[in-house]
């Protein structure tokens with residue numbers, strides 16, 4: 001992330017938005033992927049942002065923000081669901097690495113959201129550990145329905161909102177950094193067709 005002069009949560013988020021604009025316009029700079037950067041990172045990492053995103057192969061996080069090696073601490077699970085490993089990774093990013101920006105990114109046409117919608121409406125639950133995804137996404141969809149929302153788009157957006165709320169509710173260290181002005185937290189949704197990252201909720205940026 002070379003284009004952040006005065007490093008703070010707002011400027012980091014702006015740099016990521018600029019990177020996403022370049023990605024949308026096929027004008028990526030592919031910075032921080034050279035030999036010098038690789039050498040520089042052997043000694044350690046100091047990423048400015050962390051992103052929790054869905055594992056979907058159509059939503060490649062570093063590319064979407066036009067960032068290189070050492071720029072973003074990325075955590076991905078199907079449906080960007082939270083478990084102990086995810087919470088631990090988020091806290092490590094904020095407390096251990098000192099990232100100043102945390103982005104929770106869902107996306108258009110998410111299979112985990114679709115499968116949960118199908119399970120809630122048709123009673124079909126996938127086998128094995130996949131059911132965990134249904135259990136984790138279901139509260140978001142039920143909350144959305146209670147608000148009168150009914151489309152898959154609405155459910156994907158609500159799931160991001162719920163996930164942001166849960167992180168702020170359950171991770172005191174993250175909430176504290178946000179309250180101190182040392183961390184920005186953004187919930188967003190990636191659009192497959194345009195490549196745009198659309199903001200849903202923003203705190204501290």
Ligand SMILES: [Zn+2]
Nearest residue numbers: 054056110111
């Ligand atoms: Zn997904």
